[in-house]
Amino acid sequence: MAATQRDYQAMGRGYIKAAGGVFTLLAVTALLCGCVTSDEQKLAELIAKQMKELGTPAPVSNGYNMPESPSPSLRATRNRGKVTIQPESILHITVEEDPTLSSSYEVNQSSAIQFKYIGLVFLPSMTVEQAAVVIENTLRDRGFRTATVTVKITKASYDTVRVTGAVMEPSNLKIGPGSSVQLGEVLRRAGGLRTQAKGARIKIVREGMLSPIGIAGDGEEFVLLNGNGKPEVPLVAVANNDWIHVFGGSEEGQGAGEKSIYVLGEVGKPGVVTFAANEACTMLHLMFKLGGLPKWADDRNVMLVRRDDGGKEETTKVNVETLLKSGNPEDDVKLENGDRVIVRERRLIF
Template sequence: MRKRFTILLFGLSLFSGLAAGQSNIGPGNPNLQPGAAPAAPVSVKIGPGDLISIWVFDVPELNQSVRVGADGKAEMSLIGSTAVAGLTPQQAAALVARELRDRHFLLKPQVNVMIDESAAQGVSVVGEVQHPGVYQVLGPRTLLDVISMAGGLTSVANTKVSVTRRNGRTESISANLKNDDPRSAVSNDVQVFPGDLVMVPRAGIVYVLGDVNRPGGFVMQDNGAITMLQALAQAGGTDRTASPNSALLMRKDAHGYVTQKVAITRIERGKEQDVELRPDDILFVPNSRFKNALRDTQSVATSIGSASIYAIVH
């Protein structure tokens, strides 16, 4: 009888161990074992601004994600404000378990803590900003704040910004980052977190050269929408010695530039449709004395090469 009882106890304990090993702890990791925190090495410590996940085995109501405050404390269900900064995830798990037990909420709590976002990672800002680099932030900040940390945008920055999240997901965000009133910027609603990458691409530039009043390169504002007449207006219009109906539009393709003749006067009078320009397009307006000499692409390219191309900052 005693032998059968011993075997029965052994079988029950073995079954309990297997059942515990197959239990799910939290929705993020169905195979995570109680007492383990695989997301961070033992040497990694929790710091202010970190986002941590707390999983209590078999009590899903207490599973939560909390942000550690600047004072090093995290506000947790039942046990309230708890100092966790400077602790490893394992030490924090032991602290939470002890608090739950000592306050008689749970008899034998099994707790896991893992770091979801580390403020020590900072936010990387690259591209067309004054000072690209990694900037430390505690918790979420607005996109506008982060770009301000990087010194603001350059004169040729695009208004469409991409944010790559820590999990690898990329968001393309159209934000009015050059608006004089930051409160009206769409970017105020965009949150950036530690570990994110902010990429500010270069805006497209079109060139208006030749016999115009202000030849040069012009940044394509409003997310890249600009027509030939709009670009010509930014260049101050044609000079009185120009031959606008002999203008040339040069557009880059895989083999170089393709040239087509455009009649600016006919477009201005509504007899022909205005042309939507693309980045790196070149509009060349010849002088009436040289229009016959600039028929071929090579002559136009020589004239463009000798021109001073510069970006006009608005």
């Protein structure tokens, strides 16, 4: 081999390229005030170089530096019904060219394995065939002239679907590896609908848990009523990484007038924040619900994206830092149902 083991031990470049698709990795690794550890720097450099190797960056839409949502058809077909690599899966990897790498590996919560002296290799929701391609490319990039890799899942981990919104117990639910489950079963396991959600709308974003914009992406919408106006859950199957969100009912009563605000980016828990009809729905009140923003968030340039009746989107920049300091209601910004609030990472200048 052209490289030594010492060379391999250095955390260097690597791709994550798989048959049938390219997986983009996003990482928040820097702390403000310049107190970044050596390990964090190495991890940041590794992921940045992996992303650079992927080539053309994701398209930027509407000027607020967020990637476009992937095509729903692509999300719905990639690896559906297959057993894929998930956190806590155990893999057996064989490398013909270097038997010291042939071993069993547990997948961590970031969907990565610590591949001995090679370093971290990310395998998010991949099949064994895709994972083998990723590892072979990584080995060649480390100096292997040839790489012949076999990957087997010796212990499959559960797949996951996410349920949010007007259910009693919003959560991530485990389902069988490579299987699907009916929407009605998912809602039952989430504790059922809140009272005000009767007759509500449901949105399903296929593989929305893998998308950088999550439930704000394009999806399928259903109403929990049949043609006769009676409550009914549609016969729809959901599978690994699908995101299901239940909006409050629109009928007269407790749920009327609810507002749902999509919160994305550098926040503690991206997702949908719901305001009741009698609640003030403003940027300041949204920050109260979120408990403020993390210290690495760019709170001076929070983006508010609103779509008009014609489908045109308008982006407004809001200085949340000033708003939180002053608390002046006159400076507050009203939010409307369906608004997207996007918080970007603060750019560090060294």
